[in-house]
Amino acid sequence: MSMLQVELPGLSLKNPVMPASGCFGFGREYSQFYDLNRLGAIMIKATTPEPRFGNPTPRVAETPAGMLNAIGLQNPGLKKVLGEELTWLEQFETPIIANVAGSTETDYIEVAREISKAPNVHALELNISCPNVKTGGIAFGTVPEMAKELTMKVKAVSQVPVYVKLSPNVTNIVEVAKAVEAGGADGLTMINTLLGMRLDLKTGKPILANKTGGLSGPSIKPVATRMIHDVSQQVSIPIIGMGGVQSAEDVIEFFYAGASAVAVGTANFVDPLVCPNIIDRLPALLTELGFGHISECMGRSWKANEKLTYNRA
Amino acid sequence: MSMLQVELPGLSLKNPVMPASGCFGFGREYSQFYDLNRLGAIMIKATTPEPRFGNPTPRVAETPAGMLNAIGLQNPGLKKVLGEELTWLEQFETPIIANVAGSTETDYIEVAREISKAPNVHALELNISCPNVKTGGIAFGTVPEMAKELTMKVKAVSQVPVYVKLSPNVTNIVEVAKAVEAGGADGLTMINTLLGMRLDLKTGKPILANKTGGLSGPSIKPVATRMIHDVSQQVSIPIIGMGGVQSAEDVIEFFYAGASAVAVGTANFVDPLVCPNIIDRLPALLTELGFGHISECMGRSWKANEKLTYNRA
Amino acid sequence: MIKNEICTVVSQEQIADSIFELTLKGELVSEMSQPGRFVHVKVTAGAEPLLRRPISVANINPSESQFTMIYRAEGRGTQLLAEKKPGDGVDILGPLGNGFPVEEAEAGDTALLVGGGIGIPPLYELAKQLTAKGIKIIAVLGFQSASAAFYEKEFAQLGETYVATIDGSLGTKGFVTNVLTSRSILADVLYACGPIPMLKALETSHKGQKAFLSLEKRMGCGIGACFACVCHTAEDPEGHSYKKVCSDGPVFRAGEVIL
Amino acid sequence: MIKNEICTVVSQEQIADSIFELTLKGELVSEMSQPGRFVHVKVTAGAEPLLRRPISVANINPSESQFTMIYRAEGRGTQLLAEKKPGDGVDILGPLGNGFPVEEAEAGDTALLVGGGIGIPPLYELAKQLTAKGIKIIAVLGFQSASAAFYEKEFAQLGETYVATIDGSLGTKGFVTNVLTSRSILADVLYACGPIPMLKALETSHKGQKAFLSLEKRMGCGIGACFACVCHTAEDPEGHSYKKVCSDGPVFRAGEVIL
Numbered sequence A, B: 001m002s003m004l005q006v007e008l009p010g011l012s013l014k015n016p017v018m019p020a021s022g023c024f025g026f027g028r029e030y031s032q033f034y035d036l037n038r039l040g041a042i043m044i045k046a047t048t049p050e051p052r053f054g055n056p057t058p059r060v061a062e063t064p065a066g067m068l069n070a071i072g073l074q075n076p077g078l079k080k081v082l083g084e085e086l087t088w089l090e091q092f093e094t095p096i097i098a099n100v101a102g103s104t105e106t107d108y109i110e111v112a113r114e115i116s117k118a119p120n121v122h123a124l125e126l127n128i129s130c131p132n133v134k135t136g137g138i139a140f141g142t143v144p145e146m147a148k149e150l151t152m153k154v155k156a157v158s159q160v161p162v163y164v165k166l167s168p169n170v171t172n173i174v175e176v177a178k179a180v181e182a183g184g185a186d187g188l189t190m191i192n193t194l195l196g197m198r199l200d201l202k203t204g205k206p207i208l209a210n211k212t213g214g215l216s217g218p219s220i221k222p223v224a225t226r227m228i229h230d231v232s233q234q235v236s237i238p239i240i241g242m243g244g245v246q247s248a249e250d251v252i253e254f255f256y257a258g259a260s261a262v263a264v265g266t267a268n269f270v271d272p273l274v275c276p277n278i279i280d281r282l283p284a285l286l287t288e289l290g291f292g293h294i295s296e297c298m299g300r301s302w303k304a305n306e307k308l309t310y311n312r313a
Numbered sequence C, D: 001m002i003k004n005e006i007c008t009v010v011s012q013e014q015i016a017d018s019i020f021e022l023t024l025k026g027e028l029v030s031e032m033s034q035p036g037r038f039v040h041v042k043v044t045a046g047a048e049p050l051l052r053r054p055i056s057v058a059n060i061n062p063s064e065s066q067f068t069m070i071y072r073a074e075g076r077g078t079q080l081l082a083e084k085k086p087g088d089g090v091d092i093l094g095p096l097g098n099g100f101p102v103e104e105a106e107a108g109d110t111a112l113l114v115g116g117g118i119g120i121p122p123l124y125e126l127a128k129q130l131t132a133k134g135i136k137i138i139a140v141l142g143f144q145s146a147s148a149a150f151y152e153k154e155f156a157q158l159g160e161t162y163v164a165t166i167d168g169s170l171g172t173k174g175f176v177t178n179v180l181t182s183r184s185i186l187a188d189v190l191y192a193c194g195p196i197p198m199l200k201a202l203e204t205s206h207k208g209q210k211a212f213l214s215l216e217k218r219m220g221c222g223i224g225a226c227f228a229c230v231c232h233t234a235e236d237p238e239g240h241s242y243k244k245v246c247s248d249g250p251v252f253r254a255g256e257v258i259l
């Protein structure tokens, strides 16, 4: 009878709050702070077929109310993720959403096929929007036809529902969203980071070794809100929203915009307990706002203002 | 022999700092705080053929390190801008850059033809990137071919150099920049605001009556820096940079990125004296950083790291 | 003249639920005289929160170069303001806008002052100046509840004062309009500040009478440059003529602008 | 265990040009023992500046539940930190990372401690612990100039101390390496913290000797989750094996990672 229980393709979530990919590693570090069973789900770090070191350092730079990162998809590779990280995560009941990345179509397909077999992986997140790798990555996310084809191919091999992660660095995100929906995506996750750069006052050179990086944190929240608002009205698959979420209020705002669950990225670095804190605060906040269940908030920015009643769990 | 003198098409600027369009009205209000002759130039509020009331209120909403606006190009119309505002501004020597807006091609052409005849208008800023009007505006700024054609047509009627203001809400801003360069633009101004939205926690509805608005302020600075960096290497016309500038340090950062002058928008609302304060601080900052002239900073993020020597004024 | 100055906190006190009374000292007080004007407050030096907050001047003390604001600490900006302690600096831009025309009432007249919630503060300086001029004031103040009420006693010292609370925990149960309809108050001029529904009701009930209403709008610049705070004029309700709340207002003659 | 706690400022003092000494009280001090670990500091509650700042623990006072940081107020975050006054709260995450291995030196040994600028602070707690164990320390400290120098006297109380300044205004003119080449210092173990060029020079000059170097990298999480702070390992300098400065370091055995 929880106010927070949410049902999404492949995911039965006791609450709609989860750490965003790349901001939580594979959970080990944050498990020092709290029981990972408290999370609705965990989006693990991007996995590629082979291990990747990623970009040279510096890889992060602070910006006003935000940060840039250019990690470059560092990860131990599919084999270790399956053999070490996912097995370690099996001690928790929390469903895992595996973030799938690569440079070529074959990369994506290989990772998707294998990782979707892991017993605790309940969904894939197809990362076609990483701004920090030279080949592949973001290109798949900016051309609707490419995004659609990749989605179809990954769907064909995946054992679990596929969510596609959209890039905000496009003229028309609705078009990309519709394309991946047509390609068979079960859901969307949005947004990935905005392309940005910061220069060093003394040298004039970019602070990030990779020059450009992805902008995340509170500064991008209005951009994410707008995109979730626009896309959620044009597709019928659910959206996991992200981009600058720091508080229970932000979670509600993303639901209003049209999200059905919310991921928290950068805020984990600021407050390692941010996810459980949000989860703890949500029921009281919902009650204050007059909601009986979080799903009643969904799409309120564009739905007629009736009191929505949701199939309460 | 000023360290700050900068020469751009149509604009001989005693310093490269100017208020951005829409953030300074037609100068009257800020003239209560300082002598407008201190400014390098003034970018006046968008002008359309007919007077416009703009959007309903609320028209602004605060966001983390930024703000959304949806003014909707409110302005007194071409006739009053010419007859009242520009004539009032004639008491100053500061060159005026007139921001030209409209809903149709004809609108742009009409305003450009007439306003470019005003004696103190030294350049036009073609606003093909306003996110807050339903028709025209941003559409011209997102389709390279449309941007190019409009630029050509405006160039054909303008008495003064034409700068085109680019929208950041595109997949590939370099493409748009190259198109308007090919269309004959004398310079670029960038960036206009990012599309964003904020929802009210209590009602679930957008705070802005227009629903979406344009995001400006420090939060967008890394996005602007990245775009100026990318575009400045691909075009040979100068860029007036803007987006989150608050300080002399920010001005230098935009020069490093590839700008040849800088406009200050939102920061005027926070500190009415921000422009003269930046101008006062720049010479000492340049000296601390080892530069003899501000133009030596230009493009340092991508140029080879030699000590650049510029034709010092 | 509008000034921008780092004023110094003289005192800060919580006077009701979420309501704070903040007294500042600064040279710009010498520019303050008309009641109903406001200042634009930057609560921290950094970029977050970014914008200034418009707050009315509630009390002017020219001899001490001090003025007082009364505000509700609700959002992030006003909550940070509430943390300021005596001796701290607060970045103030002001005084801004056009306030209540005291000259519209003459000695011997009766002025009705109607305020709702955080619309009440600017009426206090107005009440002081009116009574000093020999004008009788009747104040009608509306609050959520007794615990949110403030300055009833201060007003009562200046004139007849009625209070309405929505929950009835103090004074009349209901809105200020309930007080007004239950009593027949005769006044030569009405001054009001509060939520739009209250102002609309007053505009209707006092049609044709001398009335001045103070409006609130979300603001950018606060000085007339950004067009954030416009409203349509009554004579051209759908057209392009307009008034700016920050620089033409916040006080308008009833019927001048569309509420 | 890593804790997250709002610690209370006990004292804050400027001890050299832009250099501040900040002592905090908090329960997490009970988790501190090894020198060379760091804390991750959130300087304000808001979103700007957003990220935590990594600062080394310079002195641990377990009996009072206090620890001291010494930092340069340069950017926006550290400048805000420098404004904290006794009684204020500071949000601390820590202690983090792996510090200097005190156990690598034995009573009677000589330890050489080399620090440059803001690399010096963690060496102070190290020096205290080493001398307490009966180890002789020799400290070589490098600064920009006399006015930027700090803690020379504190180190001198614990052992032989040499200072180098770039402008020669205190001690030897030049870098710490100038001191080391001009004197033949024999030590059983080297501990160092400072700029990369200094660490590289020491790695070369002390090749094959027992040496521990503390690194700095720009950080996100500070706890090993974000991969912001990695470096290549010496055995696989181009490959995909790596160490994280925040959780594997910041102290590494010389030659373990690529500087």
Ligand SMILES: Cc1cc2nc3c(=O)[nH]c(=O)nc-3n(C[C@H](O)[C@H](O)[C@H](O)COP(=O)(O)OP(=O)(O)OC[C@H]3O[C@@H](n4cnc5c(N)ncnc54)[C@H](O)[C@@H]3O)c2cc1C
Pocket (backbone or CB within 6 Å): B061, B062, C038, C049, C051, C052, C053, C054, C055, C056, C057, C069, C070, C071, C072, C073, C074, C075, C076, C077, C078, C079, C118, C119, C121, C122, C215, C216, C217, C218, C219, C250
């Ligand atoms: C002319 C004028 C005079 C005012 N006088 C007073 C007063 O004396 N006492 C008092 O308590 N309040 C007064 N207000 C309202 C006050 O400005 C808002 O309560 C305050 O700005 C909210 O800031 P926040 O940080 O609490 O909220 P946030 O939600 O953090 O504010 C976010 C943004 O919205 C704006 N905003 C939010 N609510 C309002 C509002 N009601 N009116 C205008 N802008 C708003 C803020 O200024 C800010 O830009 C006045 C408003 C105006 C326009």
Ligand SMILES: Cc1cc2nc3c(=O)[nH]c(=O)nc-3n(C[C@H](O)[C@H](O)[C@H](O)COP(=O)(O)OP(=O)(O)OC[C@H]3O[C@@H](n4cnc5c(N)ncnc54)[C@H](O)[C@@H]3O)c2cc1C
Pocket (backbone or CB within 6 Å): A061, A062, D038, D049, D051, D052, D053, D054, D055, D056, D057, D069, D070, D071, D072, D073, D074, D075, D076, D077, D078, D079, D118, D121, D122, D215, D216, D217, D218, D219, D250
């Ligand atoms: C393990 C470790 C221990 C440290 N110990 C100390 C210490 O004891 N005393 C001290 O003065 N400094 C120390 N530093 C350096 C200190 O972290 C930076 O000086 C500080 O983060 C700069 O913050 P700012 O607000 O002044 O600068 P800003 O320019 O505002 O910082 C912007 C961003 O860049 C990061 N950054 C900037 N410079 C550095 C740097 N040199 N190293 C890492 N991140 C940086 C900041 O953390 C922040 O995220 C240490 C760094 C590390 C990694």
Ligand SMILES: Cc1cc2nc3c(=O)[nH]c(=O)nc-3n(C[C@H](O)[C@H](O)[C@H](O)COP(=O)(O)O)c2cc1C
Pocket (backbone or CB within 6 Å): A020, A021, A022, A023, A045, A046, A069, A071, A073, A099, A127, A130, A165, A191, A192, A193, A215, A216, A217, A218, A220, A242, A243, A244, A245, A263, A264, A265, A266, A267, D220, D226
């Ligand atoms: C350090 C860092 C690493 C990230 N790595 C990944 C990644 O591996 N895969 C991915 O899809 N997104 C990655 N992201 C993007 C986040 O998952 C998220 O979409 C984005 O940061 C916006 O959310 P936030 O503002 O809450 O951080 C990363 C973000 C950060 C800050």
Ligand SMILES: Cc1cc2nc3c(=O)[nH]c(=O)nc-3n(C[C@H](O)[C@H](O)[C@H](O)COP(=O)(O)O)c2cc1C
Pocket (backbone or CB within 6 Å): B020, B021, B022, B023, B045, B046, B069, B071, B073, B099, B127, B130, B165, B191, B192, B193, B215, B216, B217, B218, B220, B242, B243, B244, B245, B263, B264, B265, B266, B267, C220, C226
């Ligand atoms: C209130 C407001 C009104 C604006 N009006 C215009 C406009 O009329 N024409 C235009 O080209 N840009 C307009 N802009 C965009 C600014 O000129 C500028 O490109 C943008 O705000 C980014 O700069 P900033 O972050 O310094 O504000 C407006 C911005 C704001 C905040």
Ligand code: FES
Pocket (backbone or CB within 6 Å): C218, C219, C220, C221, C222, C223, C224, C225, C226, C227, C228, C229, C230, C244, C245, C246, C247
């Ligand atoms: S707030 Fe800018 S015009 Fe009124």
Ligand code: FES
Pocket (backbone or CB within 6 Å): D218, D219, D220, D221, D222, D223, D224, D225, D226, D227, D228, D229, D230, D244, D245, D246, D247
């Ligand atoms: S700072 Fe995040 S892994 Fe080291």
